[in-house]
Amino acid sequence: MNLINKKVTHKHFGMGSIVKHNDTIIEIHFASENKKFVFPDVFGKHLKLHDKSDANSLDEIIQKKENERKKEEWKKEEERKLQRKNQELRLEHNKLMKNHKLHSESQMVFWCDSEEQKSSLSEWKVFAGEVKSGNNKGNPNKPIRLHQNSAVLLTAVDSSEKDRRILGVYMVNEDFIGKLCEDGYIPAHSKYKLLLTEQESEQMYFWKYYANEKSPHKMTWKTGKYRYFENSLMAQILLDIVALKDNSKDRELAQQFFEHFCKMNQLTEQDLPKPNGALMRI
Template sequence: MQLVGKEISHIKFGEGIVKESRDNYITITFSQGEKKFLYPKAFNKYLTLKDKKVQLQVNQALEVLQKEELMQQIYIGEQQRLHKLQMERFYPDSQAAFGFVQNNREEVFSTWSLYAGSYQSGSSKGKPKLPVRLRLNSACLLTECAKGVSEKKRRILGVFMPREEFEGAACKDGIINSHERYRIKLEDKETMFYWNYIPEAEQVLKWGNIEIRYISNLTMQKILMDMKLVISDLKRRQEMEDFYQYFCLVNKLEDIEH
């Protein structure tokens, strides 16, 4: 793009001519003398070219720069958040399996949010439970056992990580919203049974009235590994791989081989 010699206008210095254009700055000659500006940043607020065609090209360069800066900010923010997560202490069994007792399957997958359930007795009966053991490292496993089907055949429907600002102890309404990126729904043909991953001594004949059952981080890791194997298409399999790597990172777990 040829900027040298182009007429330009500055909101304070008035009319000028571009004298020099280098990688990240331009020099403009005004009646008051020469001034240097960052390129293309200065065009965001202060500079306007009289050549509309070249101005359009500058606007495109500015858009590219703004996107790069935004991605850099997101990357830095994500690295800071991951570092904070890795510095926190977590329970070894801070993963959650939801039984779809007080949740509706269609609503959960349309909103990608879960209800932690209500207290069943005592002075707080009917009020939302605080999922106090859930943290940002907690995967929320979605399971369901259809009516008339043995509890042993409870299926895994999907999984998600909580939204970035989630804090279980502060979740007074009991609503757990999912992370926009780390969430996976299994298709009907991608069959996984929940109780296959739970030690026999901890298995039950009926799920009961509670919405959440807590499981170990290692158990959830094994489930996520197997989810990578049952997912059929490449795109979702890569998403599951990203989910798995993120889960291991925030839970300080080493990748395990089958």
């Protein structure tokens, strides 16, 4: 908008003529001197254009700038709210980390369908599913027992439930706390994650280790994508995976995984019982 030579009246300096202006500064020649002002902020309360058409156009510019200012203020306020929320979550996270007490069944076994078999082992995360009923119906499940000491066992069924195979296993992400999980996804630790080969998987049957408490001789999953189980059972499984690994590099990682898991769950290899799942009781 070109305002050069346009006539104006200032509240204190009287009539004048615009001699220069850009997006931020306007210079006006009054009777005795030139004055510079912030553009377009000076208009409205202190300065008025004589030409009504120019004044209307300028009002639109001022309104647009005001809207942009309000939008920027709103954006900054939203950023401040987000920062406050993140700070509150971090404080809660640190509190839960500090006060965490080990649960004896804080391990998860997950049932992977055909599609999840690929995604879970490539992306190294699983989705805990959605709440099926109640006030939170449709919201992601919160895996509340999972903590830094937890591992997720990935399994699949080809035909019969008794042949449920172990596909892989991972410790949860270093900072993961199930109680604070909002999206239902359970990500893996940056280091401790093990993939079993097809041949290894065929030697690792879940029901060799696990038994339903109420029906210890039956191998039934019933419903749901996952269930929790004992820390010591997960340690048994990890120990057997170590024995399976032929590749020295894989075996070393499996051994480190096992030792890390036992440390996090206050377990020792000597205290682990022999596998006694439903398959062992037939």
